[in-house]
């Protein structure tokens with residue numbers, strides 16, 4: 001009766017094992033196969049009775065057979081439920097000698113014949129292939145991509161991540177995501193991960209906030225991050241796609257600066273225009289009355305009176321001049337038109353306009369042979385070169401022949417021009433001042449001028465999305481450099 005009962009239990013057990021969708025093999029302490037289920041027959045290509053009583057090592061590729069009994073013994077010393085070969089790739093061998101990748105769960109079972117191990121075997125070839133395909137797709141993505149689990153641990157990174165963050169793959173996988181997040185955001189980030197896994201859906205991260213990532217070298221980069229929930233064998237994960245937006249930010253900032261500058265310039269233009277225009281009228285009246293005073297009453301005035309009247313006329317003249325240059329300044333570029341011109345032609349035209357000044361001062365202007373052809377505001381560009389060459393001659397050293405060289409250099413997205421002179425030079429403390437409106441470094445009696453030439457130059461350069469600056473040494477000469485953008 002007891003035997004009957006046992007037989008019955010054994011049968012139930014066999015039925016159960018057979019109906020499991022995984023391949024199952026029962027092995028005893030000596031490594032002999034005690035039972036295999038249907039799935040195992042299919043998986044390994046053997047008939048059940050070809051296997052029962054045989055050593056389990058028969059199902060392993062040759063290279064693993066030697067060490068396997070030792071692993072088996074270790075298991076039977078402390079038989080617990082566990083996965084086999086964690087961290088290693090496990091291979092199994094079919095009857096037809098082909099190998100395949102497996103995952104094996106081990107369960108100790110106590111029977112009348114002693115303790116057996118129930119090995120549940122899953123063929124993971126397809127999963128591995130899918131994983132590899134996934135990795136391949138992720139790796140070939142143009143963005144940096146990181147797969148993160150619900151604990152915030154990095155499971156996978158693609159090539160771009162290595163480039164962007166400066167880490168090797170092994171330095172990241174298994175680490176907490178915090179390694180890539182600046183410390184001031186870390187405490188909040190934990191909550192964000194939890195929130196994402198509570199409502200996993202495809203979305204952008206941190207909409208409305210600025211996101212920063214931390215590189216291995218400690219520098220931060222502004223980033224944009226897209227989140228994608230992904231169901232994996234290890235549970236739900238999030239695939240974060242990261243874009244470095246440093247360049248975009250820079251462009252945005254420079255665009256903002258440009259817009260601000262343009263609006264400031266517009267404001268100044270309008271102000272200068274109105275002021276100069278409105279100033280002209282009272283000045284004209286003043287000038288008329290002084291003229292009348294001079295014409296009709298000159299004989300009644302004493303020497304002081306006559307001198308004062310003349311001084312007034314000189315001052316009015318000067319003020320007229322100032323207003324007129326201010327008007328020019330405010331109108332500068334108003335009707336500008338773009339033209340594709342060779343800069344050598346523009347410079348030669350500018351120099352032609354200065355012929356008499358050049359001859360009078362016995363100056364020499366050398367233009368470098370190679371000059372670019374650029375899209376420029378032609379009239380303004382000519383004025384720019386004219387102003388700078390004019391200054392180079394005007395501020396020459398006494399007794400020295402003015403020598404001026406004009407050079408151009410390709411800086412990829414812009415060209416840099418240099419006007420080099422051997423004139424009096426400028427002290428460093430005045431480098432910025434000279435570009436401001438009406439700022440001059442000398443008395444009118446020394447050098448004529450209104451202090452507007454370089455302000456005009458600066459505005460023209462800015463119209464061409466460039467910058468202007470000076471390098472100089474007093475007594476040696478000055479170099480005025482400016483840039484002109486390739487694309488306006």
Ligand code: ADP
Pocket residue numbers: 391392393395421423424425426434435439440441442448449450451452453454455478
């Ligand atoms: P200005 O009409 O007085 O020449 P600018 O705006 O052209 O006005 O120049 C401002 C000041 O910068 C000048 O007064 C002069 O002191 C100085 N400067 C300009 N160009 C040169 C140069 N090539 N060499 C030395 N000083 C210069």
